[in-house]
Amino acid sequence: MSGPTAGTGGAASREELAARLRGAGQRVTAQRLVMLEALRPGEHLSADEVFARVEPQLPGVCRSTVYRTLELFRDLGLVSETDLGGGVRQFEPIDGRHHHLVCRACGDQLALDDIVIEPLRQAIRQRHGFVAEIDHLAVFGLCVYCAEEARAVAAGDDR
Amino acid sequence: MSGPTAGTGGAASREELAARLRGAGQRVTAQRLVMLEALRPGEHLSADEVFARVEPQLPGVCRSTVYRTLELFRDLGLVSETDLGGGVRQFEPIDGRHHHLVCRACGDQLALDDIVIEPLRQAIRQRHGFVAEIDHLAVFGLCVYCAEEARAVAAGDDR
DNA sequence: GTCGCTTCTGCGACAATTCGCAGGTGCGAG
DNA sequence: CTCGCACCTGCGAATTGTCGCAGAAGCGAC
Numbered sequence: 481m482s483g484p485t486a487g488t489g490g491a492a493s494r495e496e497l498a499a500r501l502r503g504a505g506q507r508v509t510a511q512r513l514v515m516l517e518a519l520r521p522g523e524h525l526s527a528d529e530v531f532a533r534v535e536p537q538l539p540g541v542c543r544s545t546v547y548r549t550l551e552l553f554r555d556l557g558l559v560s561e562t563d564l565g566g567g568v569r570q571f572e573p574i575d576g577r578h579h580h581l582v583c584r585a586c587g588d589q590l591a592l593d594d595i596v597i598e599p600l601r602q603a604i605r606q607r608h609g610f611v612a613e614i615d616h617l618a619v620f621g622l623c624v625y626c627a628e629e630a631r632a633v634a635a636g637d638d639r
Numbered sequence: 640m641s642g643p644t645a646g647t648g649g650a651a652s653r654e655e656l657a658a659r660l661r662g663a664g665q666r667v668t669a670q671r672l673v674m675l676e677a678l679r680p681g682e683h684l685s686a687d688e689v690f691a692r693v694e695p696q697l698p699g700v701c702r703s704t705v706y707r708t709l710e711l712f713r714d715l716g717l718v719s720e721t722d723l724g725g726g727v728r729q730f731e732p733i734d735g736r737h738h739h740l741v742c743r744a745c746g747d748q749l750a751l752d753d754i755v756i757e758p759l760r761q762a763i764r765q766r767h768g769f770v771a772e773i774d775h776l777a778v779f780g781l782c783v784y785c786a787e788e789a790r791a792v793a794a795g796d797d798r
Numbered sequence: 799g800t801c802g803c804t805t806c807t808g809c810g811a812c813a814a815t816t817c818g819c820a821g822g823t824g825c826g827a828g
Numbered sequence: 829c830t831c832g833c834a835c836c837t838g839c840g841a842a843t844t845g846t847c848g849c850a851g852a853a854g855c856g857a858c
Contacts, residue, residue, distance in 0.1 A: 507835060527814080542838050547815065547822050549836095555743055563722065567846055568814070581769045584714060586765060600759045608749060609783035610740045624768035666805060666854050686844075701808050706845065726816055727844070746828095800858085805850075816843070823836075828829105 493533045500556060514538055515549050519559060521575035560616030564589075572616065578615040585626035591618065653686060674695055674708050678718060680734035685727045720774030723748075731775065738776040744785035751778065 498508045511516050511534075512625035518533040519525065525533075529544045550571050552561040562570050565582055597614055604612045622630060656675050657667045670693075677692040678684065684692070690705045709730050712718040721729050724741055738751035756773055763771045781789060 505835095508825075509836065511837075520767045539740040540838070542840095544816080544839080545813090545837055565666045565790065579764065581767060581771070583769075584772070590769065592763065592767070596759065596762045596766060600763070603755045603758070604740065604751065604778065604780075607755060608740060608751070609786070610742075610749065610778075610780055610784045612740070613743070613777060614780075619763065619769075619773060621763075621771040621773075623767055627768070627770045664805095668806065668854075670807075692854090699808070701810095703809080703846080704807055802856095802857090805852105805854080806851105809849090809851105811847085813846070814844080817841085819839090821837090821839105824834095826831105826833095828831085 489582070497558075504556060506552070511538055511541060511545055512549055512552075515546070516553070516558070519553075519571065519573045521573050524562075524564075524570040524572050526570060528568075530571060557613065557615075561619050562616045564618055565620065574615050577615050579614075579619065582618055582620050583623040583626055584620050585622055585630070588623050590623065592617070601623070656717075659717070663715060665711070665715075667678075670697055670700060670741050671708055671711075672706055674705070675712070675732075677719070678712075678730065680732050683721075684730040685729060687706055688749045689730065693726070699722050701762070716772065716774075721775045721777050724779065733774050736774050738778065740782070741777055741779050742782040742783055742785055743779050744789070749782065755797075 494516070497513060501508050501512065505613065514537050515530065518530055525547055527543070527550060530550065531541075531543055534546070535541055539576050550559065550561070551610065554561050554571075558586050559571050559573050561581075562572070564570055577594040577597070579594065579597060581590040581592050583589070595618065600615050601614060603609050622629075644658065653672050653675070656672065660667050667759050673696050674689065677689055680683070686705055686709060688707065690700075690702055694700055694703070709718065709720070713720050713730075716733065718730050718732050721731070721739075723729055723739065736753040736756070738753065738756060740749040740751050742748070756776060760771050760773060763769050780786075
């Protein structure tokens, strides 16, 4: 994928990021601009994958910087950080909010629409005045099939 | 606390755990019994703290075992695993469900009652048949004060 | 009580993430 | 344009968490 990265093709432009950083009293650096462009909506990337992707353009960049910048972006609300349970955290630019249901038994993943989360956000807001940033939630549990199986086992039907 | 650990004093007794393990086709071992007793309701412990606590009673126990057993307990629904954002996961026996609101700006933590979460659990159940195990959720965001401050800054009131 | 199968555990290696520090650099002040 | 401070970055080391394997141990069968 070495095609022309061509122009301003992206949801978040360099200038938007620069403005965002300035507004937060942060500095605009090459590392941050490159890292922002390495992230594309709809892709879940591990910190290591981000590292691999930006390294060619940032000779000598180290993992610490990747982690720190990702953390910064997250605090700025630009990317979401999610633990899907595989020992590696996933990062993704926030485009549209979406969530996951992860089955603890079979590992299957289902998509969960943000509509289901919105009421929770509002309830928290009303009760505590707390502004919840739930952009990419992973809910663990049992899927329909595994839940039924577990129920059968619990009932003593051990086969 | 080297006092008499005296008898059956605890929410989960050894026998309950033994039965639970057997029911799930798991084996009852000394490590598991000791680890269960090391966890006390209301305390958030890191894996390392659990390790330190059980080591005196289990000479030669290693970290892998602690992690594996904690994972097992979690899958059995005995303990909850939560990332409070400090780079270390916290474990706690599930006594009553409770949750946390963690402010990204000032680090303050508020308690969140399970009543607020229950509707979400039901919505997920109805929509997807998925049984969500939300026992100890950490919701990140901005507390009342920091949210107001952020609003002021965003409005250009940069002081 | 003994045997044997299967599951657990300890161990060591490895991968993922965080931390402290010294030097480099953005950016506002003058 | 230059100066200087504070923030960023790269580096290396320390932590935290995961994995595969060989031996130990639990538990049901006999």
